[in-house]
Amino acid sequence: MSEQVSSVYDWQHIEIYARQIIGKKAFREVSTFWQEKPADESGHREKLPVRLYIINYGSKPAPSSEAGYPVKTVKLCKRAVFPDYPKNTVTGTRKSRITHRYSLVLLVEYENGEFMVINLPRQLSAPGSYREGITLAFSNILGSDGKAPVPQHMNAGDISEKLSVIPESGSFSAFEYMMAFPVSAFGSGITIAELDNPTLQSTIILSNLKYDSDVGEPVLIPAGEESFIWTTAVDFMLYEDIHIKLGVDQDIVVQGMSEL
């Protein structure tokens, strides 16, 4: 039986819906958890690992605190990304801003063989602001009053980055990483008309998560009210690849026959 060939006269207008990618950008090994090194004389800033002071096993706040058992290793257990994040904002100054909120779960092993799970930033406090039953680590990315975060900034060329901690009813719920860069970085000459297109959408992919943890020396940290607590300094940094695409909806009309 021969296959029936349709004539061009039988062709129809077929409307196909598609998403046209108008620009994409990949940022490789971006540090999304860092601490800012104060600018030197030339104004050059640098990203440093966040220095965490993890409380030693068995150490309690006291005027002459017991040293306890220092930290042996720190491993990343989980990085929990908040619902609806990361998200992309196009600003009035023609910049694209990626906002990313997450929390970290660390597995800490002590010199005595004990383990502890730490949830950051929920169990993080500023030095001198120890909270009984909550605090398991200290960091200077929180203000000395223990209530307000100290945002970390980094500007390199056209790209500006910020890391902050989101307060929530007397505690901290998430780390917030923001990166802003000019729309021109998408590299395909996006026009104003395309940016104003009501169907403009974006997709963000976070991949290849890596971390660095470097366990340092024991440090005596003020816990508040003339009491101190023994901790271990741990330098911790996160890296990941960030891919972002911008697209608009297109209706394409073709001539042909539908198989259905």
Added chain:
Amino acid sequence: MDSFTCPDINTGWKPVIREDVQDVEQKEPLLSEATDTIHTDNYGTKKNCPNISEILRLLDETERMIISVKRLLADAEGMHYLPCSAKTRARRKLRRRILRSMRASWRCPSCPSR
């Protein structure tokens, strides 16, 4: 560096959030100061207007004049309650006269027939 095995996070396609307000810290320049920038319409096409700098200068002048008149009116309202010195009154009277003469002498450069 330790790699951490976790699934990639893919947000999927989502509408872009638009933030139309410019940075608060960024001060808006006077219109005449913005003549060096490339003016484009909504479709990214360059505008070509030879009289733009003159028009913008006049707009700035008008804007300053409006501010001055507003201040003058505010001062005049306050006079009933806060009497000022004869010197201040004379200065205001002079300013009013200058403004009147400026308004009378102003002609639109784009309309030579007027």
